[in-house]
Amino acid sequence: MKSTKSKPCEAWQLLVKFFFTQRADLPTLASEFELSPAQCHVLHLIEPDRPIPMGRLAEALACDASNVTGLIDRLESRGLVRRRPSADDRRVKSLELTPAGVRLRSTVLERITKPPDSLGRLSADEQRALVKILKRLLD
């Protein structure tokens, strides 16, 4: 059965499996900072010194504008994010991180971007090969 499975199928399933093995604890990690996974995602998308309009955030999150209102309400109430009116268009609210938000973002991202130990245990050749392949996949 497994011998007849195509390589792309096999690779994809292994990749999915690996990813979920590593990601199973994202909610736990997020809750360390009293954040939900979605809130971590939002903090990631709002870059320091790069305000983003609410609508752009909704696009990036691929969700409804009203949902973003709630997400931002809660982060704003925690002093992590600020709404700012846009100078160009009075309908638009721009979102920026507060200094506290910048600090928390940095801490959270440091944790989230930490590679799994298993990646460090690959040989240098394997690591290089993996990076090369992944770059090609993203082209």
Added chain:
Amino acid sequence: MKSTKSKPCEAWQLLVKFFFTQRADLPTLASEFELSPAQCHVLHLIEPDRPIPMGRLAEALACDASNVTGLIDRLESRGLVRRRPSADDRRVKSLELTPAGVRLRSTVLERITKPPDSLGRLSADEQRALVKILKRLLD
């Protein structure tokens, strides 16, 4: 900046990026079948002809038993899943797929396990290398 990033870090970030590129549409895919991502996950975990107790499902989902009650209630109300009392322990409810659940599961998994086109565009060597590396990562 990028030149000083460790290979494991680089690989992890590329991998995460690739994964989310492919997975951004899981909610959309699930909604084609009028399922939520969580419900898809449940259907995946309940294998045909392999009843699983509620508690085992909660473990596999890494969530609270009461949450599983709700998830199964809704799938049961759609005729996709059945609760069955266990012969060994009267506290235990075993979950099995209905014939309709089996069919839907098969359809959904076929879609979910379909590898991205980009994987098929790698060379045979690259695919083999990727599979080999992923297997090592999962050891």
Added chain:
DNA sequence: CATCAATAGTTGACAATATCAACTATATGC
């Protein structure tokens, strides 16, 4: 056998997330 502690699943309260519809203020096009 009786008692007590542990367990499986359910109920209920609550918060967060997400969709959809309707709304108001604002911008754009004619």
Added chain:
DNA sequence: GCATATAGTTGATATTGTCAACTATTGATG
């Protein structure tokens, strides 16, 4: 100036998830 489109908000609703409390059942112990 008017009609249409747009940004964000409000509100209703469903789903998911945690936590606490509960009932029925099981297992361990004396």
